[in-house]
Amino acid sequence: MLSRPSPKRIWTPTGINVYKKVYDKSDEKLIDHIKETSLKRYGQPAKDEQVEAVFNLVQGRNTFLLAGTGFGKSRIAEIYYKMIPVKSRAVVLVLNPLDSLGDNQVLEKHQAGFTAINLTKLTFNPEVAQDIMDGVYQFVYLSPEIFLNNKLFERCYFSTDFQNRLALIVVDEAHMIYIWGLVESSTSKTSTSAHFRFEDYGIFRPSYGKLGAQLLFRNDKPILLLSATCRPVAVDAIKRSLKLNDDSVDIIRAELTRPEIRIIRVTMEKSLASSLDVIKLFPSHQHVADADMVPALIYSGSCNRTLTVMDVIGMARETPGAASIPNGGCVRRFHSCTGDDDKVSCAEDFAAGNFPLISCTMALGLGQNWKRVRMVAHMGRGDPANVCQMIGRCGRDGKAGLAVMFVEKTRRGGKNTVDKFSQGHPQTDLDRMDAMAITPLCLRVAFSVDNLFGYVPLMADDEAYLNERAREESMGMPKCNCSNCAPEAGRLVMEGLVFANKSNFDDIINDAFVPPISYGLKHKYPKKPSMVKKRKFTEDDEEEIDCFAARLLSDLYLFYDTEVSPGGTILASDLFGKDECVSVLASLENISQVQDLRSVVGGECFVGEAQWLFNWITEFKLKPQTMNTPAGTLTKAIKKPRNTGKASAQAVSTIPDGVRQAPAPRPPTKRALAQAESRRKSLERQAAKKREDEIKEIRRNQIAMIMSQTLADHSTNH
Numbered sequence: 001m002l003s004r005p006s007p008k009r010i011w012t013p014t015g016i017n018v019y020k021k022v023y024d025k026s027d028e029k030l031i032d033h034i035k036e037t038s039l040k041r042y043g044q045p046a047k048d049e050q051v052e053a054v055f056n057l058v059q060g061r062n063t064f065l066l067a068g069t070g071f072g073k074s075r076i077a078e079i080y081y082k083m084i085p086v087k088s089r090a091v092v093l094v095l096n097p098l099d100s101l102g103d104n105q106v107l108e109k110h111q112a113g114f115t116a117i118n119l120t121k122l123t124f125n126p127e128v129a130q131d132i133m134d135g136v137y138q139f140v141y142l143s144p145e146i147f148l149n150n151k152l153f154e155r156c157y158f159s160t161d162f163q164n165r166l167a168l169i170v171v172d173e174a175h176m177i178y179i180w181g182l183v184e185s186s187t188s189k190t191s192t193s194a195h196f197r198f199e200d201y202g203i204f205r206p207s208y209g210k211l212g213a214q215l216l217f218r219n220d221k222p223i224l225l226l227s228a229t230c231r232p233v234a235v236d237a238i239k240r241s242l243k244l245n246d247d248s249v250d251i252i253r254a255e256l257t258r259p260e261i262r263i264i265r266v267t268m269e270k271s272l273a274s275s276l277d278v279i280k281l282f283p284s285h286q287h288v289a290d291a292d293m294v295p296a297l298i299y300s301g302s303c304n305r306t307l308t309v310m311d312v313i314g315m316a317r318e319t320p321g322a323a324s325i326p327n328g329g330c331v332r333r334f335h336s337c338t339g340d341d342d343k344v345s346c347a348e349d350f351a352a353g354n355f356p357l358i359s360c361t362m363a364l365g366l367g368q369n370w371k372r373v374r375m376v377a378h379m380g381r382g383d384p385a386n387v388c389q390m391i392g393r394c395g396r397d398g399k400a401g402l403a404v405m406f407v408e409k410t411r412r413g414g415k416n417t418v419d420k421f422s423q424g425h426p427q428t429d430l431d432r433m434d435a436m437a438i439t440p441l442c443l444r445v446a447f448s449v450d451n452l453f454g455y456v457p458l459m460a461d462d463e464a465y466l467n468e469r470a471r472e473e474s475m476g477m478p479k480c481n482c483s484n485c486a487p488e489a490g491r492l493v494m495e496g497l498v499f500a501n502k503s504n505f506d507d508i509i510n511d512a513f514v515p516p517i518s519y520g521l522k523h524k525y526p527k528k529p530s531m532v533k534k535r536k537f538t539e540d541d542e543e544e545i546d547c548f549a550a551r552l553l554s555d556l557y558l559f560y561d562t563e564v565s566p567g568g569t570i571l572a573s574d575l576f577g578k579d580e581c582v583s584v585l586a587s588l589e590n591i592s593q594v595q596d597l598r599s600v601v602g603g604e605c606f607v608g609e610a611q612w613l614f615n616w617i618t619e620f621k622l623k624p625q626t627m628n629t630p631a632g633t634l635t636k637a638i639k640k641p642r643n644t645g646k647a648s649a650q651a652v653s654t655i656p657d658g659v660r661q662a663p664a665p666r667p668p669t670k671r672a673l674a675q676a677e678s679r680r681k682s683l684e685r686q687a688a689k690k691r692e693d694e695i696k697e698i699r700r701n702q703i704a705m706i707m708s709q710t711l712a713d714h715s716t717n718h
Contacts, residue, residue: 010060015219016090016167018058018083031055037082038075046079047072049254054079056250057168057222064174064225064235066451067254069392073226074105074369077170078112080224081138089135090167095147095211097176102141103347105172108369114138119146119153122340126152133161148214163219174225175385177211177241178234212242225249228256228392229385231454256451257472260395262509263443263482264490265405272380275300275308277406279524281377282316282357283498290330292501293356296375299390300361305379306333309359315524331357334364362386371397374505377404381411383429384436384450402493402509407437418458427455443482445469481511495519532599534586538667549581555616564606575605584617591617 011017025033034054038046046054049067053076056063067073077092084090096102102118109116116139117128124142129152132140146153156162171177215223225238239249270276278298298313300306310323313331322328332346332355350358351370358364376394378387387405395401410416415434421427427435435456439446445468450456457465472480483490489511496508498519507513537545553576560572580601584591587600594614604610668676 009058010220012220015164016084016088016221019085022058022083027055030058034058034079034083038079041079041082042075046075047254049252050076050079052252053224054083056252057224058083060220060222062223062225062244062249064227064238064249064251065254066227066230066235066251066256068256068258069228069389070258070369070396071228071254073172073228074108076226077139077168077224078109078114080168081114084167089138089165091132091135091137091162091165092139092168092170093166094139094141094170094172095144096141096172097143102143103344104369106139106141107351109139116141118142121146121150124150124152129153129156132156133159133165135165144211148211157214158217163217166219166221168221168224169215169218170224170226171211171242172226174227174238175230175234178230178237215242223249229388229451231385231451233454234385255475257444257448257477258392258395258401259444259472259477259480260399261391261401261403262493263391263403263405263447264493265407265437265443265483266494267409268380268406272408273305273308275305275312275379276315276525278309278312278377278379279316279521280494281375281404281497282313283500284316284318284524286318287499288501290356292503293330294374294500294502294505295350295353295356295370295372296358296377297364297373297390297393298357298359298377298379299364300359300379301382303335303337303361306335306359306361309333309379313357313359315526318524329355331355331359334358334360336361336363338363362390369396373401374399375402375404377406379406381407381414381433381437384432384447384456387436388447388451399506400509402505404494405437405443411437421458423459423462432456440484441465442469442480442485444480445472448472532587532590534590535588536670537582537586540667545578545582545585548585549578551620552581552584552616553578556612559612560606564608576601576609584613588617588621 009023011023017023022030022033031051034051035046038044038050049065050072053063053065057076057080065073065076077094081090081092094102094105096105102120106116106118115137117123117132117137119128119140119142124146131137133156142153147157223242223244225242230238235251239245266277266280268277281296281298282293298309300309307323310331310333314320314323317330319330322330327345327349332350334343334346338346346358349355351372353372370393373394373396376391378390391401391403391405394403411434415421415431416438418438418440421431421435432450432455435458436443436446436450439456439458441457441460441462442465445465446456448468449462449464452468453464459465479485481489492511492513493508496513496515498521499513499515500508504513553573556576557572560575564572583600584597587596591597591600591614594610597610597613601613
């Protein structure tokens with residue numbers, strides 16, 4: 001476990017030190033003591049990497065632990081705190097990227113018997129600052145903004161009282177230093193960045209990239225860096241940002257693979273904006289009640305799409321409108337713009353089991369330790385490191401978890417086929433995102449290779465891929481059942497989710513579930529609106545329009561003045577005019593019921609209007625196509641068939657021999673009319689500009705003439 005020689009332990013003349021008897025122990029006895037402390041506190045033996053991390057901290061060494069989600073990284077600081085005398089009232093400072101993550105970890109510390117507080121702009125005040133300096137709180141969680149930009153915390157942090165109580169600084173989710181360092185340097189703000197696809201991820205914590213300078217002032221106390229996804233390029237960038245070199249930090253690599261999570265990648269059939277593919281994940285309320293649903297998180301890339309996902313869940317549950325109910329019993333949403341009180345109630349109610357689903361963004365948190373989450377879905381392509389973090393929220397209760405990755409079939413401007421990649425060529429963040437969406441290899445191994453080497457394998461003969469797969473087999477990991485390794489079984493899992501509940505979910509993801517009936521989802525999807533073709537009018541139709549309008553308005557005005565409002569102040573012409581007549585005539589063939597009139601002329605302006613119009617239209621269709629107007633009797637124009645250039649046999653028979661009738665010219669199209677109007681306006685503008693230039697030229701000549709005459713007169717007078 002400890003391959004390096006043990007360095008000399010640090011004992012500071014002022015400030016916090018470990019127990020003297022712990023300091024004096026040999027390396028072997030110290031390791032045994034750490035194991036014994038962990039076993040006594042948690043009832044289970046500590047992992048080798050946890051022991052090694054605590055050992056390094058006791059030595060005073062900065063430590064960077066890379067371990068998969070659910071590894072138990074938060075226990076390291078707790079075990080280390082047990083090495084410190086209680087009477088010293090030491091303080092462990094924990095920097096976390098998200099306030100919600102701090103709230104969750106404070107709750108865990110309280111349950112573990114520690115005092116803790118999460119400092120936010122609303123909770124941090126002079127009284128709390130004094131309590132921190134007095135050692136009232138053993139664990140203090142705070143965001144980078146408060147750590148760097150809050151004047152009150154600055155006075156607290158640099159005070160002698162606090163420095164003498166500081167025992168350890170923990171940087172949770174340390175890979176964020178790399179991501180938000182990119183944001184701060186403006187290399188991750190453009191729409192072409194893979195990080196841009198997570199709206200609540202790369203824009204609201206850029207201060208994480210500026211921690212290095214202030215962390216240098218920590219009274220020689222160690223730093224503990226924790227991360228579950230950190231590629232080599234990110235590790236190097238983090239060390240540079242925090243002013244650490246290879247000699248001043250020890251990197252401990254634990255197991256990154258989560259074999260208990262089954263990964264299913266699904267190519268989306270609907271658009272990402274609609275999120276309609278979420279319908280495949282959840283059963284109808286007729287089959288499974290809200291309280292029996294599988295607890296799940298659905299991650300989207302933007303705040304807006306979290307609401308769209310909620311609406312789609314309503315379609316899947318066949319409870320339209322349920323998503324709009326505040327504090328509903330099925331699904332709620334969580335994003336960066338959610339109110340502070342709503343964030344607290346959402347997290348607390350979900351942890352308490354009051355509702356099963358959260359539609360969220362990355363703002364929900366990266367290290368939330370909710371053991372009840374059994375399934376995580378991610379919408380759209382995304383950076384593999386981020387996706388790995390999100391799917392790691394499930395499977396923390398000792399049971400298997402399910403991760404569903406919905407990916408677009410193609411990405412505009414992206415690499416959408418394997419042949420677009422070259423083996424051995426470096427992959428950018430966008431390349432990694434596309435590669436994870438199309439790789440035919442084992443998804444579990446692909447995530448692991450991306451964490452270890454910073455690229456997603458695509459070729460079956462990739463050396464790193466083969467080595468990692470062989471390592472997993474040698475470690476005795478169960479066979480992978482991802483959608484690439486077992487495509488047919490993955491399809492059956494997706495089909496079984498429409499029946500999923502708490503009691504049968506394990507059977508579904510373990511391929512032991514048999515659907516009771518064949519269940520189709522077509523009825524859950526929104527119906528496509530039928531294409532309604534409206535008649536288009538030309539100048540030749542003006543006579544027909546005038547006839548139709550005159551007849552309809554005459555009858556309607558008579559009805560209004562005699563039946564609806566005789567002698568009223570509001571005239572019928574104020575409510576219904578020629579424009580409405582044109583709309584009715586254009587949609588005449590599409591009006592088959594009273595409700596159809598609403599989309600044609602809008603709602604009723606007086607009671608009974610729609611019914612009267614529908615009755616009139618029905619009678620009009622049944623009568624002969626002649627219309628009596630004040631000007632006389634006119635025959636309704638009949639739409640002529642399009643001229644094909646070939647005369648029909650009947651037409652040819654009526655044309656004398658030797659005479660060829662020229663085809664009637666077609667009326668200009670709307671596009672031609674628009675172009676002609678555009679040319680006319682352009683010519684008018686040119687003519688106006690020419691006149692303006694001529695006027696300006698005349699004015700300049702007049703001014704020059706006046707000036708020259710004035711100068712001549714002035715010279716003559718002198």
